[in-house]
Amino acid sequence: MALLEQWRSMAYNREEDQAKLQKLWNDYFAKEKEIYEILLTDPDNVVKGTVKELADHFKIDIMTMTGFLDGINDSLVEPNPIETMEEDTVVSLAFDKERLYMNMVDAEADWLYGLEQWNRIFDADKQKELYRAQKSSHTIVRAKKIGRNDPCPCGSGKKYKQCCLKKDQAAEREARMAK
16 A cells, blocks of 8 residues: 555544544644744755655654655645655655745645744745735636626627627527527
C-alpha cells in the first residue's frame, strides 16, 4: 500500500475513536506549523530528499511527513508523485509563495497564514491582497436580473418584455419540448 493511501486511511478513518483521531490531527497540525516555520524562514532554499530523509530532517514520522506532502502538494512549483510515493521516493518542497499563502487562506489555516515569517516574505498590503483574492475566488456573483420593463440589453431601445424576453421564453419552451 502506497504511503498516501496509508496516511489517508489512518487520518480519515471514520471508525476510529474520535478522541484518538482528534489527538492525531492536533499533533499533526503542531508538527505542520513547525515545518512551515522552518521553510518560510528561508523560502528560496529548495528542500529536497527522499520521504524518509525529509521525515528525519524535520524529526517526524513517515506518516506525518506523508500528510505534510499531501497538504503542500498543490502549492509546489512541481507537484510530487504523492499517489505512488514510498519512503525512498525523492520529493521536493520548492513552493510557490503566493500559491502557498492563498492555499493556507483557502484551508482557513490561520495558524499557518498568520505565521510571522510571512511578514518577511510579503508586506501587509500584499498579504491583504492575496487574502482578498483567495476569498473572492469562491464568491459567486450573479448577474443583475433584467426587469420586464427595463431597456433590452440587446440595445434595440425597446423594453425587454417587447423584445428579447419573448425570444428567450420561446427558446425555453422549445428546449422543454425537445426533452
